[in-house]
Amino acid sequence: MSTSASNTGKYSGDLVLFMAIAFVVSWALWGVAIAMGGPAVNPAATLPHLVGAFGPAIAALVIRIRRGRRGEPVPEHAVRSRFKTLGWVPVLMVLASATVLSGGLLAGVSGSAPMPSVDTAMAVLTAQSPVMFLAMMVISGPLAEEPGWRGTAYPRMRASMSRLQIGLVLGTIWAVWHLPLFFIAGTVQSQLGLATPSGVLFAVSSIPMAMLCCCAYERAGVVASVAVHFAVNLTMVLTNVQAPVTLALIMGIQAIVVAILLATGKDKAASGAPAATSDEPKVAENA
Template sequence: MPTSIPLASRATSAAPATPDRHRGDLILFMAIAFGVSWASWFTAIGLGGSATKAPTVLPYLFGAFGPLMGALVIRVRRARRGEPAPEHVVRFRRTTLLWAPLLLALASATVLSAALLAHAAGGPALSWDDAKEVMRDAGGPAAFLISMVISGPLSEEPGWRGTAYPRMRASMGRFRVGLVLGVIWAVWHLPLFFIDGTVQHELGLKSPSGVLFAVSTIPMAMLTACAYERAGVIASIAVHFAVNTTMVLLDVKAPVTQAMIIGVQAIAAVLLLTANRPTNKPTTSIPSLTDHGSR
């Protein structure tokens, strides 16, 4: 007669992720994010032409989704291994619906206030004429806003913040993660300086504006990390969207304005990182597609 096995002994619990597995996930994520993006963008460079016109536009746009593709691979890999989400992952919560718009407004305000301060210091005046032209070229306000959500915030944040950030936090402090991830983010953008029709190409890699763009990824990484810790990947998408959109509408290119934005965002990020405690304690969550992207 076969011996019955107690139910408790047959149940297996998910093994916690180890530092080595976090490191392995990070290496795989970075390989996919950089591999997909750089392969696509170097293809666009080889094709020549503008990033807004065929055939260059296709690999240019596809390259932006490298971080998202890396995040999806890591998510599937973790699920197959039966591992719980990393300790510092922040899931979707009901409070996200409140925090996301507040953080969006704050992020936009950092750009607007810095632009006003730069103008007071002798920088260019603010004008909405360029904003109207940008929205008209994009096919109207709705098309412009949709493109600004997809290109950058949605294609990047589930990767940089939703996947890389919590795994880096397992062995680094919040400020160090912001610095390291900001530098990695700047390096990831480098091929865009060689694609005609991109903002980076217009700024120029060796120009003051190009250097300031690279430096600006560090306070941006910290600012989006603050949003992620407060309300998850949706909030970091909102902050990324707000900063990008406000800068495009205000046509921010002058070095004095860029420098002022870096200063204002750095101050805001330091204050938020210092004052806010991570909100990654278990709480009641609402299942959603975005929850999968933030693990």
């Protein structure tokens, strides 16, 4: 039996269980939100809408407890967030935000979409408490998802797949997982509409976005992937990105950035780096 086949079998149970829990928890709660009319119609729908986003985090917790009870080691390709690598976090945040701003500026210069405006950003921030707004931007997406998609699924998939393959597969799964949000009134996705160019591009953009978060994870662990996820989401909301041309440009720019990061980053599979052990210093443990 090849090493690749052995690794696939080793983590296939974890991956199937993780995906099942993530989808069942999220889709069940989002189904409740849809049935209630969504936050825009019924404020009570905000709770199932918000909690549903934690499906991947809940699944990650289950997998970690399962691993602990079985006495299994942390996957070889799990990346811890260490103090010596956290310097990557602000750099990656700026880079992630720049992919959105660049797309918006290019679309604005070409006349294909409105130019990003400071007034638009200020209107979003002043529409509610800035502190609450930023807290929700961190909690509802990045913190709810990254411990699962990147912190748990990624290192197990990395045991038998290349970084590019994982980006494509995990990005596609991520896009499908988001689909119920298009039917919850009050979400960004529902405003775009699933059967529109913007809606389709938004869904497809999960692939380069997943790759970007994976590259961040490989450099500084879950803290970095959370930061990148937050930076992209925040910039898109503040600049009110909706035009198809803008979304397409952002995807293209992110794809170029990912290609550069993949070409310049250290391939941990090729490096033969040993699995992390429990006595190593860490900021956040995952997988």
